[in-house]
Amino acid sequence: MSQRQIPEASVARLPLYLRALIDRAEAGVESMSSGELAAAAGVNSAKIRKDLSYLGSYGTRGVGYDVEYLIAQISRELGLTQDWSTVLVGAGNLGQALANYGGFADRGFRIAAILDADPAKVGMTVAGVEVFHQDQAERIIREEDVAIAILAVPGDAAQEVADRLVEAGVTSILNFAPAVIQVPEGVSLRKVDLSIELQILAYYEQRRLVSDDLANGAVRRHLDGLPD
Amino acid sequence: MSQRQIPEASVARLPLYLRALIDRAEAGVESMSSGELAAAAGVNSAKIRKDLSYLGSYGTRGVGYDVEYLIAQISRELGLTQDWSTVLVGAGNLGQALANYGGFADRGFRIAAILDADPAKVGMTVAGVEVFHQDQAERIIREEDVAIAILAVPGDAAQEVADRLVEAGVTSILNFAPAVIQVPEGVSLRKVDLSIELQILAYYEQRRLVSDDLANGAVRRHLDGLPD
DNA sequence: CCGTGTGAAATTATTCACAGCC
DNA sequence: GGCTGTGAATAATTTCACACGG
Incomplete structure (x- = not known):
């Protein structure tokens, strides 16, 4: 199988495999089995094989995968053989x-400009990138051929800013703002929400506490010779 | 249905609903239907109703959900009625x-201490929180009853640091380091990987470009009167 | 032999659609 | 009449298990 439409869940794991492969390549490893890659990426080996099978048959039976070759194939599939301009x-x-x-530039995502609504910030340089006023968005996106925007504005400004970015030609948004934003059909959106992740952890943390209590209760009952 | 084991996918959405509800509550809204909440949270209404049904029957047929009451129920379920200490x-x-x-403190996640391996950073204050040397981890985690750690160290240090944290009693880790880390059974782990999200977007961005090319090709062939 | 590649089975998640209740 | 709550249907994802090729 070599032709297309990789399941979303699978696409989301490819960058993980890529990182593991690059890491091992730098350590001089030339070949890896699905089991080794699975261990390095923190998933199970059946998933690795299934995911990689969507890209093509790039492994060798009885041997495994050639690390460099697989890096090249995943990179190509993910569109990382070209550089992407972002704002x-x-x-x-x-x-x-x-x-x-640094992780963005390393992977071919160049920040062409930083935009901010606050005039006081305009002209600053952050990590070697100049800060422009948001009014310059249209021009910069056009001139620098920006397809991807990274949104790190306050939650209440997020939708408005996203609308303008899409209007200006951005087709992918990575949203760090703590707000739900809507984008038109055909525009990709992913979100990273720092506090939501903590809240999810709190749920499991709480369950752990509750079940510890129950277990303690059970132990106590047991020690007391009471029925369960 | 009121008793337990909420599907993971559902748990992961509850914080989103919670934020939407709090937002509307602050705007003075007292009641919302599943459709309204769906719009505010960016999901569909069937999902809202199904997810909320795992918590219990907290809505009123023909009316909707009482916003304050639902906030309380979700908060309780997520374990947000207590404050959590984190490092x-x-x-x-x-x-x-x-x-x-600010989003952490707002939601009851108190950063008890910041830890760093670099002695030069020790003694600094960041956002009102003191930076301690990593050697103090065990003491602080014990004294402050910390269950959750937020990991923002370089990738190559992540596993070692995670091991020490778990050893010291941490049972949940939110990992921002660009590395796969392993934790023992019974410890929760979530990860936020900034560059992986961009790479996922690049995949869909590339597909968009490729299919545009194909479409242009199709148009060209069409205009040229050639067969598809 | 060993590990890939992959159908088939199992599990999990989403969506449908409507009975039931306010 | 309108909206919830939920079984039943569908879709997506994960896992199993083994035929196949190096």
């Missing part, structure tokens, strides 16, 4: 941290 | 941005 919108705390985060 | 590990760019991010 980062929002030069506050989070925006600045994102600008300083 | 933030890593006082670099990202760590500082996270410390400055």
Whole structure:
């Protein structure tokens, strides 16, 4: 199988495999089995094989996968053989941290400009990138051929900013703002919500506490010789 | 239905509903239908009703859900009626941005301490929280009864730091480090990976470009009177 | 032999559609 | 009449298990 429409869940894992592969390649590893890759990526091996089968038959039976070759195939599939221009919108705390985060540039995502609504921030340089006023969005997106925007604005500004970005030609948005935003059909949207992740953890944390209590209760009953 | 084991996918959406509800409550809204809540949270209404049904029957047929009451129920379910102490590990760019991010404290997640391996950072105060040396982890986690750790260290340090945190008693980790980490059974782990999200977007962005090309090709063939 | 690639089975998640109640 | 709550239907995802090829 070599032709298309990779399941979304599978696409979302490919970058993980890619990172594991690059990591092992740098350590000099030339070949990996699905089991080794699974361990490095934190998933199980059946999933690895199934996911990779959507890309094609790039493994060798009885042997495994050639690391460099697989890196090339996944990179191509993910569209990482080209560089992408992005704009980062929002030069506050989070925006600045994102600008300083090296992981974007490493993977071919160039921040062409940082945009902010606050005139006081305009002209600053963050991680070597100039901050422009949001009014310049249309021009910069056009001139720099920006397809992807990273949104790090306050929640209540997010929808409005997203609308303008889409209007200006952006077709993918990575939203860090703590707000639900709507985008038109045909525009991709992913969100990263810092506090939501913590809240999910709190749920499981609480369950752990509750079941500990129950277990303690059970132990106590047992020690007391009472029926369960 | 009121008794337990809410599907994971559903748990992951509850914080989203909660935020939408709080937002509307602040705007003075007292009641919402599943359709209204769906619009505010960016999902469909069947999902809302199904998800909420796992918590219990808290709506009123023909009317909708009482906003305040539902906020209370979801908060209780998620374990947000209590405050949680956390430690933030890593006082670099990202760590500082996270410390400055108000969204944690707002939702009852108190950062008890920031930990860093770099002695030069020890003693600093970030967002009103003191930075301690990582050697203090065990003491702080014990004294402050910390169950949740936020990991914002370099990728190559992540596993080692996670091991120490678990050893010290942490039972939930939110990992921002760009690395796969393993935790023992019984410890919760969620990860937020900034560059992986961009890579996922790149995949769909590329497909858009490719299909545009194909469409242009089709148009060209059509205009040229050639067969498809 | 060993590990991939993949149908088939099992599980999980989403959506439908409507009875039931306010 | 309108909206919830929920079984039943559908879709997506994960896992199993093994034939196949190097």
